[in-house]
Amino acid sequence: MTTIRCTVMQTPSPDTLEVLRDVVITIDESGTITAIDDGDAGIAVDRDLGSSVVVVPGLIDAHIHAPQWPQLGTGLDLPLEQWLFDNTFPLEAKLTDPAFAAVVWPDMVDTLLRHGTTTAVYYATISVETTTMLAAVCAELGQRAFVGRVGMDHPDGTPEWYRDASAVAGVDASMASIEQISQLGSPLVRPIVTPRFAPACTDALLEGLGELARSTSTISQTHCSESDWEHGYAFERFGRSDTEALDGFGLIADHSVLAHGDHLGDADFELITRRGAGVAHCPLSNAYFANAVFPARRALDAGVRLGLGTDVAGGARPGVLSQCGDAVTMSRMLDEGVDARVEPSERGVTGSRISITEAFWMATLGGADLLGVPCGLLEVGRQFDAVAVDLDAGTSGLRRWEGVDDDARTFEKIVRLAGPTDIAEVWVRGNTVIS
DSSP states (O other): EEEEEEEEEEEEEEEEEEEEEEEEEEEEESSHHHHHHHHSOOOOSSSSSSEEEEEEEEEEEEEEEGGGGGGTTOOSSSSSSHHHIIIIIIHHHHHTSSSHHHHHHHHHHHHHHTEEEEEEEEEEOOHHHHHHHHEEEHHTTEEEEEOOOEEOOOOTSSTTTTOOHHHHHHHHHHHHHHHHHHHHHOEEEOOOOOOOOGGGSSSSHHHHHHHEEEHOOOOOOEESSOSHHHHHHHHHHEEEOOHHHHHHHHHOOOOEEEEEOOTTOOHHHHHHHTTOOOEEHHHHHHHTTTSSOOOOHHHHHHTOOEEEEOOOOTTSOHHHHHHHHHHHHHHHHHHHOOOSSSSSHHOOOOETTOOOOHHHHIIIHHHHHHHSSHHHSOTTTTTTEEEEEEETSSSSOOOOTTTTTOHHHHHHHHHOOOOOEEEEEEEEEEEEEEE
8 A cells, every 4th residue: 555645636527626635645556546535634654745746637648649759840731631641651651660669669658658648549550560569668667558550551541651451451460469469468558449540441441440349349549520631531432421430330439539520510429429439639739630620618518528639740749738728729719719800799609618627627537538447537446647746846837826826726827837847756557657
């Protein structure tokens, strides 16, 4: 057993900020929280984090492309389909080289942990070997992760030099990836079935991966209605929405992760909710590639499972906290509109705003619910995935001013301003992974 005395800030529901001031958290050998007691209860503690530190639940990045890590911050001036062929596919092909992957994967995972990303949902490469290497690095460095070998075989939607040889080969490779990741025996790392998106996959591959997910009880992830191009492509090819087509292939099920979803309609939300799937909202990336703002408010009100994603490298920042602020900003722009030439009453989509509390909930408990993992909130029975933020680190704009900042203001400052220099410690499954 380990006991930690600290103050906790967290969001047990989208509209609730909970502050547990000066409590003692007891964590067992499996990393599970067994008790949360008042700090005055006289319980002996192993660690006292002091009054300047606030502990928040570990952050969940529900959508990230691991082989795009070396291009982070570049190439964002191109349309999505051109960006993929000119920049992304060539780089991803390089990450099928184990020697290069051995350099990139540890750098990425360590950096994300330093940003407080305790759980990540990865698209890897088409290579079984380097996908398994990524899973092994996550296990070694202590990050909770879902790691997916990317399936892609369509001759029009992929380059000849970076695709599966056939649908059968793609399904077989994904099966091998599931087996190899499972054989690692890590309690933190799980495989995830990953067709890239409809334009990159033949019907046979989509159907085969849907069946693979069902038969192996493995959750799936893919992109869905991200942009005008992808959304329109589904109607042209399948005669129905991206959501309906993916559902027909068995790729929308309990805990399926649909990235972006900016162009989803009410019927799509209803289908996603009925299946128990959800959306990884990537607000910064959407500003570059989606041609629209994701209607987070409407999705929340519809009961859609929601997490936040960086979409590295479509999103140019690696931390999930910054995505919380971006999500709020984008919702305000959708609510109020952006073209001053349009009358205010007609300029925006009124009622689209979300709060910083709702955004943080997506980044923690919302993401945990989307994935079906026992973290995202510091409560008895859940795993102790947590981030300690030092309010007195003094190396960023994060400050707490006595007599000015109450709990709500302090929480908002943490979410909007905290970065690696303010993060004093990170735990996953009760183990310190960054200190």
